[in-house]
Amino acid sequence: xxxxxxxxxxxxxxxxxxxxxxxxxxxxxxxxxxxxxxxxxxxxxxxxxxxxxxxxxxxxxxxxxxxxxxxxxxxxxxxxxxxxxxxxxxxxxxxxxxxxxxxxxxxxxxxxxxxxxxxxxxxxxxxxxxxxxxxxxxxxxxxxxxxxxxxxxxxxxxxxxxxxxxxxxxxxxxxxxxxxxxxxxxxxxxxxxxxxxxxxxxxxxxxxxxxxxxxxxxxxxxxxxxxxxxxxxxxxxxxxxxxxxxxxxxxxxxxxxxxxxxxxxxxxxxxxxxxxxxxxxxxxxxxxxxxxxxxxxxxxxxxxxxxxxxxxxxxxxxxxxxxxxxxxxxxxxxxx
Amino acid sequence: xxxxxxxxxxxxxxxxxxxxxxxxxxxxxxxxxxxxxxxxxxxxxxxxxxxxxxxxxxxxxxxxxxxxxxxxxxxxxxxxxxxxxxxxxxxxxxxxxxxxxxxxxxxxxxxxxxxxxxxxxxxxxxxxxxxxxxxxxxxxxxxxxxxxxxxxxxxxxxxxxxxxxxxxxxxxxxxxxxxxxxxxxxxxxxxxxxxxxxxxxxxxxxxxxxxxxxxxxxxxxxxxxxxxxxxxxxxxxxxxxxxxxxxxxxxxxxxxxxxxxxxxxxxxxxxxxxxxxxxxxxxxxxxxxxxxxxxxxxxxxxxxxxxxxxxxxxxxxxxxxxxxxxxxxxxxxxxx
DNA sequence: TTGAAAGCGCTAACAG
DNA sequence: CTGTTAGCGCTTTCAA
Numbered sequence: 001x002x003x004x005x006x007x008x009x010x011x012x013x014x015x016x017x018x019x020x021x022x023x024x025x026x027x028x029x030x031x032x033x034x035x036x037x038x039x040x041x042x043x044x045x046x047x048x049x050x051x052x053x054x055x056x057x058x059x060x061x062x063x064x065x066x067x068x069x070x071x072x073x074x075x076x077x078x079x080x081x082x083x084x085x086x087x088x089x090x091x092x093x094x095x096x097x098x099x100x101x102x103x104x105x106x107x108x109x110x111x112x113x114x115x116x117x118x119x120x121x122x123x124x125x126x127x128x129x130x131x132x133x134x135x136x137x138x139x140x141x142x143x144x145x146x147x148x149x150x151x152x153x154x155x156x157x158x159x160x161x162x163x164x165x166x167x168x169x170x171x172x173x174x175x176x177x178x179x180x181x182x183x184x185x186x187x188x189x190x191x192x193x194x195x196x197x198x199x200x201x202x203x204x205x206x207x208x209x210x211x212x213x214x215x216x217x218x219x220x221x222x223x224x225x226x227x228x229x230x231x232x233x234x235x236x237x238x239x240x241x242x243x244x245x246x247x248x249x250x251x252x253x254x255x256x257x258x259x260x261x262x263x264x265x266x267x268x269x270x271x272x273x274x275x276x277x278x279x280x281x282x283x284x285x286x287x288x289x290x291x292x293x294x295x296x297x298x299x300x301x302x303x304x305x306x307x308x309x310x311x312x313x314x315x316x317x318x319x320x321x322x323x324x325x326x327x328x329x330x331x332x333x334x335x336x
Numbered sequence: 337x338x339x340x341x342x343x344x345x346x347x348x349x350x351x352x353x354x355x356x357x358x359x360x361x362x363x364x365x366x367x368x369x370x371x372x373x374x375x376x377x378x379x380x381x382x383x384x385x386x387x388x389x390x391x392x393x394x395x396x397x398x399x400x401x402x403x404x405x406x407x408x409x410x411x412x413x414x415x416x417x418x419x420x421x422x423x424x425x426x427x428x429x430x431x432x433x434x435x436x437x438x439x440x441x442x443x444x445x446x447x448x449x450x451x452x453x454x455x456x457x458x459x460x461x462x463x464x465x466x467x468x469x470x471x472x473x474x475x476x477x478x479x480x481x482x483x484x485x486x487x488x489x490x491x492x493x494x495x496x497x498x499x500x501x502x503x504x505x506x507x508x509x510x511x512x513x514x515x516x517x518x519x520x521x522x523x524x525x526x527x528x529x530x531x532x533x534x535x536x537x538x539x540x541x542x543x544x545x546x547x548x549x550x551x552x553x554x555x556x557x558x559x560x561x562x563x564x565x566x567x568x569x570x571x572x573x574x575x576x577x578x579x580x581x582x583x584x585x586x587x588x589x590x591x592x593x594x595x596x597x598x599x600x601x602x603x604x605x606x607x608x609x610x611x612x613x614x615x616x617x618x619x620x621x622x623x624x625x626x627x628x629x630x631x632x633x634x635x636x637x638x639x640x641x642x643x644x645x646x647x648x649x650x651x652x653x654x655x656x657x658x659x660x661x662x663x664x665x666x667x668x669x670x671x672x
Numbered sequence: 673t674t675g676a677a678a679g680c681g682c683t684a685a686c687a688g
Numbered sequence: 689c690t691g692t693t694a695g696c697g698c699t700t701t702c703a704a
Contacts (some may be wrong), residue, residue, distance in 0.1 A: 004698060005612070014677085017698075021699055022673095022699090022700095025698095025699080026697090030674085031673070048447075050451070051452050052388045052389075052698095053697035055698095056386070057679085057696080057697075058389040058680090058700090059701060063431075064385075070417070071407075071414070072413060072414055073408070076406070077410075078407070080412050081406070081434055084407070085434070093448065094431065094433075096419070096430055096431075097430075098420055109424075112429065115386070115387060184683075221618045249618065278408060279618075281557070282585065284620075341681060341682085352692070353681090355689090356692085360683095367689070367690090370689085386682070388682095389681035389682040389696090390681080390683080391696095392683090393682050394683060395696090407675075444700085464703090505692050511696075593680080
């Protein structure tokens with residue numbers, strides 16, 4: 001079965017290859033009649049255009065590259081999945097690459113994608129990202145870990161955390177601990193700002209945002225556990241009655257710390273996380289958390305790359321709102 | 337900056353394009369001297385071959401497709417990540433697609449990959465997979481959910497579960513409950529076989545594999561919780577002293593069920609999971625589980641597609657051994 | 673609006 | 689061993 005090419009279609013439809021090509025590319029200047037005839041011939045022959053040949057001529061590959069630090073992180077895997085769905089809706093395919101937070105690998109991957117002539121790149125920069133000069137004409141959109149100088153899109157971490165902390169404040173908590181992310185991380189700092197902002201609103205409470213209520217940690221489970229330990233291993237009347245963690249995994253680690261110290265959650269300690277990964281719904285008790293609009297982030301990123309939506313200004317990344325996912329780890333504070 | 341092509345390299349190196357091409361493809365018949373000269377010119381010009389042009393002539397795309405049901409499932413995302421690493425080692429890129437367990441979407445994706453001329457497909461078939469006739473010449477290797485008629489590679493679920501159940505038996509457990517996977521799932525059945533096989537070894541114990549000790553469930557958390565409830569909500573002397581779940585998520589759901597019923601784990605109930613996803617290490621207490629060799633599965637699948645390793649016989653899929661990951665959810669049974 | 677024809681950048685005969 | 693050359697399948701001028 002010799003594979004069917006554009007000439008076969010042209011011959012059978014009684015037109016030129018040029019016309020078939022125009023139909024394929026929705027070029028306006030083709031008679032409805034011819035268009036219909038060609039379409040049905042394509043159908044009949046079960047013709048599929050060859051992407052390589054197409055891309056070679058047209059400089060368009062219908063391919064989008066996505067580079068993330070680690071697919072094992074549920075946040076990123078959901079991001080990739082959402083991007084894939086969004087891209088598929090437009091006939092685009094996704095090439096995934098993981099940098100493992102290694103700047104060298106990352107640069108290498110970007111080069112790889114460039115030579116593949118992908119039509120755009122969605123990039124979650126590695127933590128030690130080095131400035132990169134992508135060939136102009138290759139749109140790169142940075143997601144989540146925003147970088148000055150690149151068009152970006154992310155959740156509104158700052159307001160998201162603020163929302164979460166206010167939730168705790170409304171419940172009556174005042175000594176609210178905070179587990180921050182690594183301080184060289186952009187999203188981590190935004191989250192910290194959100195916390196500080198919310199705490200400042202509490203007038204007349206000196207302890208509101210005391211430094212001793214803040215523990216720096218990586219975003220993972222174990223770091224969260226250690227940070228939780230640090231915040232909780234103190235006299236009861238100095239110990240926070242609630243802890244807001246910068247990631248769900250931290251929050252879960254913190255739950256473990258509380259457990260080990262014999263502090264019941266949420267009776268004696270409220271805990272909130274951030275991210276809204278599926279995992280947050282599988283803990284006992286279920287974690288109350290702030291959910292990032294991952295799907296929307298992916299959809300918008302793809303839309304921008306496909307020119308369905310204007311590229312955001314370099315100085316004004318698109319920020320999408322978070323929402324609270326109510327769980328079982330928050331309640332009113334116990335009286336001291 | 338006009339982009340540099342193979343002719344530029346040829347001209348500057350003082351050879352023909354043919355020779356450059358041969359160097360590019362490691363064709364043996366090129367003098368070391370010329371090879372070196374060409375290589376350095378390539379370096380100097382920063383030349384990158386155009387994959388589209390290459391693929392058009394050579395019918396090789398250096399692309400491999402991977403289709404999985406759901407990237408949100410940690411097992412699959414680890415699989416994809418491992419495949420990406422393995423492929424990158426050989427200069428290959430990965431196109432990911434998710435079928436969401438929808439056979440129509442799946443068939444569509446396979447077509448998409450075919451027309452992309454990927455050099456091979458790694459497929460985790462959707463649950464309602466329909467037989468597919470991939471164009472011959474396009475190697476497809478089925479992973480995890482083995483299908484008769486396709487070359488396959490997977491963890492040795494049967495022996496893995498057997499190992500796990502024997503672990504419980506050695507601890508002294510006899511009434512060991514089993515949460516199975518959906519019965520139309522191949523791996524689920526293999527796991528069930530492993531359980532039954534291990535239980536049969538216990539001579540003289542009528543109750544060994546009593547049907548009432550087996551609960552069917554989907555692989556997710558909530559189904560595991562319900563199944564756990566079913567197995568545990570009975571008189572203490574009829575209740576299993578240990579439960580082996582067919583997935584980590586089920587096991588975690590089951591932990592929740594035990595918690596809700598006031599049954600301490602592992603004091604009054606041992607629980608084991610299956611998969612060894614990162615999540616299993618983040619529960620309180622940490623889950624004891626049977627780990628699948630995901631990374632190895634991916635590496636072997638890629639190696640096969642790149643012809644670094646022989647294609648397995650259709651009737652003899654490659655099975656890779658699992659190992660026990662010791663956690664805190666197993667202990668000796670309490671006396672009745 | 674449509675057809676004819678010239679390549680896109682590379683590989684693979686085929687000569688030499 | 690190396691150079692020459694003819695396309696791969698498609699898009700896109702350029703004329704008609």
